[in-house]
Amino acid sequence: MNIEETINEVKEEFQKMFAEAHDSESLEKIRIRFLGKNGRVKKLYGKMGSIPDESKPVLGKELNKLKQQITRQLEARQEIIEEEKKKQQLEEERIDVTLPGTRIKTGSQHPLSLVTEELEDIFISMGFKIAEGPEVEDEYYNFKALNIPEDHPARDLQDTLYLDDLYLLRTHTSPVQVRTMEKTKPPIKIIAPGRVYRADELDASHSPVFHQLEGLVVDDKITFGDLKGTISIMVEQIFGEEHSVRFRPSYFPFTEPSAEVDVSCIVCEGKGCSLCSRTGWLEIMGSGMVHPKVLSMSGIDPRSYSGFAFGMGIDRITLLKYGIDDIRLLQENNRRFLQQFK
Amino acid sequence: MQISYNWLNSYIDIPCEPEELKYFLTMAGLEVEEMSYQGEGLDKIITGEVIGIKDHGNADNLKVCQVDCGEEERQIVCGAPNIAENLRVAVALPGTRLPGGLKIEETELRGIKSSGMICSADELGLKEERQSGIMELPEEIEAGELLVEALLLNDYVYKLDLTPNYARCLGHLGVAREIRGLSDNNLEINWPDLLPEDNGKAYQEASTEVEIQDPELCQRYTCRLIEDVEIKPSPLWLQRRLEAAGIRPINNIVDITNYVMLEYNQPLHAFDYDKINGRKIIIRRANSDERLITLDDEKRQLTPEVLVIADREKPVGLAGVMGGANTEVTKSTNRVLLEAASFDAVNIRRTAKKYALSSESSHRFERKIDITAVAEASRRACYLLERYAGGKITEKMVDCYPEPYEKKKLQLEPDRVNNLLGVEIAGEEMIDMLTGLGFEANMKEASRIAVSIPGFRRDVEGEADLVEEIARVYGYNNIPYTRPASAEPGGRTPEQKASLKINRILRGQGLEEVKNFSLRPEEDDLTDYLEDYYKNYLAVTDSKSSSSREDSFEDNFKDSIVKLKNPLSQAFSRMRISLLPGLIEVLSLNSRKQVKDMSTYETGRVFASQGKRNRPAETDKIGLASMGAAHDTWNLSAPDYFYLKGAAENLLDKLEIEAWSWQRTKLDIFHPGRAAELKFKDKRVGVLGELHPDIIEEFKLPVRTSAAELDKELIYQAAGYEKISYQQIPRFPSISRDLALLIAEDIPARDVIEAAEEASADILISTEIFDFYQGEQIPEGQKSLALNMVFQDHNKTLKEEEVEKQVDNIIEVLEDEFQAKIRGK
């Protein structure tokens, strides 16, 4: 038999078998049958010795071509099969992608500290530093140094909780003003957030324990206009630019001129509702130019320096900002309340 | 203070409508708390005169009335017992609605047509309580008039919330002055009519003698005799004005004294002259054996601190606060002695406080009245007493005024005013502003205004007060918005930043922030549990730490609690000494509200006494608490304990605190076998533990609820995160070895780790326990621990033999020290 014919036979046989092979096992069988140690191709190589020398190169070439073709075809199909297999496997790994995500438990921030931090950041951006002071104060820092003499009707403005004849719980954060002025030379630009106490019964709008944020600016050319500018920025930032502020004369013993600061009602926008007692405005803080007596008592010459101060209730601002209608919620610590603040 | 629009309008032509006046006053510093219309809902009610009455016929208690309603006569059926012919009545015509909401219709009552309704005072909202009959109107009223006009109810009332420096506005004339000063219109005040002045010979010398024994407490005292007074109701207009101001009319004498007080802000008092002994008034301090029954029928024990008005034998009034019942004006009074005086503000305030007796009079004296207007107010009252009480005045006024008021003089520099306000107002303009408010102001030199302060502005003490006046007239809202320059950037101190960081870390651990009151009940169910905690952990003095700790704490726990002297209620009567009780209550509250798991933290201040007359210590603490945690890492049924311990350890780690350790401790508040203390070297920083089962039961908490309290200041001091410097990432591989050992169960895991670390050279870079087991297959009294150790050398690749050598070392030490058995070996 002619070796060339044999090559063709092998070729045909391979193609026939290959056409029916559709999985890795059949392909492997074919590979062994044709390319294995005792495979058909190998055998053909063995017959190379029995052919004339001049035909050897041509046949050798043919044989190599055959081997390569078989290999290529087997490999190509194997690849397709594997591709298919992979695809199928991925298909099987399909999941319900809408099942809930795995959530790591995260804590919440109390609304009071949320608002305090926000206020602090607003003032820090305007160049303020944060000052602190004790919650237990004495008569001097809480009253006298703030120009609130004994037996003055101004004492009626706040009911004080006393510890004994010497000490009391600060009724406002204003003592921090005094403490700061005593130990700092102007320029001074501080805020002092903190806890304060009053002899008030606990109800929906009053609390014996609440929080204030005090501000104090002292320098050589501080004006009432500076007070207005500073406060209006804070109001814009915390309530939004659409709210207007107004300043009206008021009285605080430690400031003169004094001003009450109102913001246009966040509910009715000035039309009048129950929140603003039909005035269209909400009182949010007291403010004014630091009283010259207060400056000089703390060792600052009122002829050379002037300043402004302001004080607001953090609790009140928190209630207004989030529309909370009962101050007691701020100390009840009900989880369903706490988790609303993010 | 309540003011009436119509009353005010009688002194000054109010430049705006009632609604605008509310805004005007508020922006002038006289905050209007409430504004109301006196005739609310009554605008359509008219007056009528009953001109004929017939019986109904079908109903005994009904009458058929013919009522003259001005333009027409109407037939109205009425069932009131006091209906009578010629009576002036209030009529609601068909189609009107009463203040209560009832709509009146043309109707038939038992077959007889009734076109309207005759009203009672309560139906009109003029009286609160139900009236037995219809309202009887004064005879002088003409039929057909609108009721609000006939009864002078077409008026607006403003309730002012006046700050102490606006005392001058406690009278209508003071408010009129404000309007004059702040309005752009050139307004003049129509001053009220007065009794003519005493000069001339119209009046005889006074027969009453006045002696001021304490001129410090009474700077001026006037009195005047008025004879032949006839006690009767005041005229309607006067009653109406008092009512508008919130004061109940009594009789003409009392009403007139109140009326003048509401005009001039000068409290007046009328004594029944015939009850005063010996024609003499003495203003003196009381004796401690004296008593006085005041007009409110209370018997007052007097003391020498109290100033009284007395006759020759007895006190007849608490000076400036309230008159005495013994000289009260009654129906039979014939002669009155009218007092107008000025008393010391502080003394009046103390007396009013002492007797818890704040009166219209004391309220005004406490805030200083206009001492220069005392006589004028008296003459005003005399004028009214002559007209409306038939009084005859033949004597002069006694005016005891030892040191007449001298107008205070102040200087104002326009430049300084402009610099303080951030405006540019000319000096001349400032003079106009001050003059309009009633000050005398003149340009002295080019840059100085001389201002003299009138008696009604004794609140003005210095330059700053005048600056406020200029700002008020200029308008606060006309001052431009500017901002102060900042020489330095703003920001937080490192400690304040650390505080935020601590909060963030704790929230990141899944803890929710809570805020508890620092006021607590005197005794609560947790107090007793805190005693040993206080002694061993709270009352620790450390001279090296912050200044608040230099003083000494009380030895006795109960003495260490800071109590309030004047608590409002038992519930808030002392300061908290620890955050733990508050946190326990928070979990308890939520547990009762069906919250199953919750973990919380609080950063806050606690207080402890440092002895009488010493300032209490204030310390910032971090409190943690957890209930219902799910993951029980060591299968020791202690999920909350180890959750909090992990949170605390993460906190210490993130703050880069070195050399911390936990040791077993025992405290009443915790489970005896489940509590640890946190130490930095030998400093006690805090405690952590499972709550004592008794507490868990009492507070209805889930089992295993745990809590911790750490000292925030000590933690901040030990924090090193700000000094972190980068360490090169190791270039050589590490080798990891696990070791399982059996040891006696009472050996703390911490000791095992420490021993391992000590036994090995520097190349042991971490030792962790990754498994813990007790139970089956482990001998009684033993536990199994699995240790993971990581070895690494920063300079070279470690050889297996080196590591083996180290591991053998460690094994040897563990066997020696703890009789540990190495498993699988």
Ligand SMILES: [Zn+2]
């Ligand atoms: Zn509103």
